[in-house]
Amino acid sequence: MSAETRKYFNTAAGGFVLALTTFVAFIGLWEGAVRLFDVPKIILPPPTSIAVAFWSMLQGGELPWHTAVTLYEILLGFLLGALGGLLLGFGIALSPLSERIFYPYVVAFQTVPKVAIAPIIVIWFGYGVTSKVIITATIAFFPLLANAIMGLRAAPQDQVEMMETYTASRWQVFQLVRLPQALPYIFVGLDVAIVLSVIGAIVGEFVGSKAGLGYLILQKNFNFDMAGTFAVLIVLSLIGVGVHALISFVQRRIVFWIDVSGERVTGA
Amino acid sequence: MYQPNAGLSRMSGADRRLVRISNLEKKYQTRDGKAIHALADVNLDIEEGEFVSIVGPSGCGKTTLLKILTGVLSRSSGDILIAGSRLSGPSREIGVVFQAPVLLPWRTVIENVMVPIQVQKRDRAEFESRARRLLAMVGLAGFEDKYPSELSGGMQQRVGICRALVHDPSFLLMDEPFGALDAMTRETMNEELQRIWQESKKTVLLVTHSIPEAVYLADRVIVMTPRPGRIVEVIKVDLPRPRVLAMHNTAEFGKYVSAIRRHFNSAGKLDA
Numbered sequence A: 001m002s003a004e005t006r007k008y009f010n011t012a013a014g015g016f017v018l019a020l021t022t023f024v025a026f027i028g029l030w031e032g033a034v035r036l037f038d039v040p041k042i043i044l045p046p047p048t049s050i051a052v053a054f055w056s057m058l059q060g061g062e063l064p065w066h067t068a069v070t071l072y073e074i075l076l077g078f079l080l081g082a083l084g085g086l087l088l089g090f091g092i093a094l095s096p097l098s099e100r101i102f103y104p105y106v107v108a109f110q111t112v113p114k115v116a117i118a119p120i121i122v123i124w125f126g127y128g129v130t131s132k133v134i135i136t137a138t139i140a141f142f143p144l145l146a147n148a149i150m151g152l153r154a155a156p157q158d159q160v161e162m163m164e165t166y167t168a169s170r171w172q173v174f175q176l177v178r179l180p181q182a183l184p185y186i187f188v189g190l191d192v193a194i195v196l197s198v199i200g201a202i203v204g205e206f207v208g209s210k211a212g213l214g215y216l217i218l219q220k221n222f223n224f225d226m227a228g229t230f231a232v233l234i235v236l237s238l239i240g241v242g243v244h245a246l247i248s249f250v251q252r253r254i255v256f257w258i259d260v261s262g263e264r265v266t267g268a
Numbered sequence B: 001m002y003q004p005n006a007g008l009s010r011m012s013g014a015d016r017r018l019v020r021i022s023n024l025e026k027k028y029q030t031r032d033g034k035a036i037h038a039l040a041d042v043n044l045d046i047e048e049g050e051f052v053s054i055v056g057p058s059g060c061g062k063t064t065l066l067k068i069l070t071g072v073l074s075r076s077s078g079d080i081l082i083a084g085s086r087l088s089g090p091s092r093e094i095g096v097v098f099q100a101p102v103l104l105p106w107r108t109v110i111e112n113v114m115v116p117i118q119v120q121k122r123d124r125a126e127f128e129s130r131a132r133r134l135l136a137m138v139g140l141a142g143f144e145d146k147y148p149s150e151l152s153g154g155m156q157q158r159v160g161i162c163r164a165l166v167h168d169p170s171f172l173l174m175d176e177p178f179g180a181l182d183a184m185t186r187e188t189m190n191e192e193l194q195r196i197w198q199e200s201k202k203t204v205l206l207v208t209h210s211i212p213e214a215v216y217l218a219d220r221v222i223v224m225t226p227r228p229g230r231i232v233e234v235i236k237v238d239l240p241r242p243r244v245l246a247m248h249n250t251a252e253f254g255k256y257v258s259a260i261r262r263h264f265n266s267a268g269k270l271d272a
């Protein structure tokens, strides 16, 4: 590859062209291989049948409805869990008493794989959206709890002392130094939590549900409709990419002084 | 802990001593239970309006002494009176320049300078023009709305100097403030500091690792020993005011410098 081409691929437009070309090539290869080796549709459907399935599910209103249910569970669960995690995190970081009361439970509960309690939550709160929101909230809770505690303790001692030198009160030190210093950590927590929220909602729906994309996957799978299953997976990954991009967008604006190099991946 | 001292300028008529340090001891407790004896029996009086420099080898407790005087670090024993009252916490009348700039990266240059004004709830409009004047004085006009990350280390340090002066404190404590500056900027800053001190009649305590700088600026130079830090000698500098850069080359100036340097030839080396 010439130096000129390489330079072009490093620009935004060039990067897009590169990504698009790779994508089209990959899809083409997939389609060609499935047709050439005559792979049964039930094992691996070709991209064209996935597209057809996607389109008919979209037209029938099936996909929009289940997407809306799952999105609702993800966002509400995320908001509740993140808010709860933040509040308890602030409490623990700022009050030694609340740390002594809550922290042992936090540590104990943190080691429990949250998806393992999904069946219990479904039994307690039923097959509707409530149980999914609760499962999602439990999962989104911990990344924020942990990161809020870490973040509020991250303020460098010299910055705190500088503020105290100028007669800052405890509250002023919190407001003007500890809180801004905690924001980068909190955004890491939000990013991890929103990605986990997608998993939480789907796991909840797998355990027992009447609607949502997880429910739809099970249904399609049950009918050996692999193209339909793949179509749902596409929507799911779009949701995942979308919520992550949303958090990153807000993060870059609020925590502008931190150089966010390298995206993080959490394979949870 | 926030315990504003009474205004430092309220002095009893005859007593010109702004700071009285007697039998000051500081021991740090390390995590593995050992005690580090940082300051041993430090006794020092500073007169109102006086310029005092402190020199001493690295780790002899100069920063410790300054932190204790700002009220953020507790002493192990000893008495400190400031303007006649016992030092019990940070005061609005103190301005501090730290060894590192310690700027807040999410605040612009001007917002960093305004930190004492905001914290002490002083009149923003009044002091903002003062902040801009100070920035212009240290050669940072036009950088008011930049972020610290866009500035060199020396420029950041000068922002820190403006922050220490913005609320017009009567007592200025400086911890190796010019260490990060190049020689040219350093000389300019020395001249500016002398001018500010003469015009505003502040009391200044300057820690420096440059013996010529200490002599050039100070009425008295305090020489400290290696840990545990004690005061070994107090040298009164009787050079005429205002001091000018050319004085560096006079025999008189050289005598002061070598008198101080003697201590470090016997007691170890001075930092940097």
Ligand SMILES: Nc1ncnc2c1ncn2[C@@H]1O[C@H](COP(=O)(O)OP(=O)(O)O)[C@@H](O)[C@H]1O
Pocket: B028, B029, B030, B036, B038, B056, B057, B058, B059, B060, B061, B062, B063, B064, B065, B227
């Ligand atoms: N927070 C601390 N805990 C333990 N030891 C410390 C602490 N701060 C400083 N010291 C020790 O106290 C001594 C004096 O430190 P410092 O006042 O920073 O010296 P200087 O500013 O003269 O270089 C050093 O030996 C240093 O290691």
Ligand SMILES: [Mg+2]
Pocket: B062, B063, B064, B099, B175
């Ligand atoms: Mg020091």
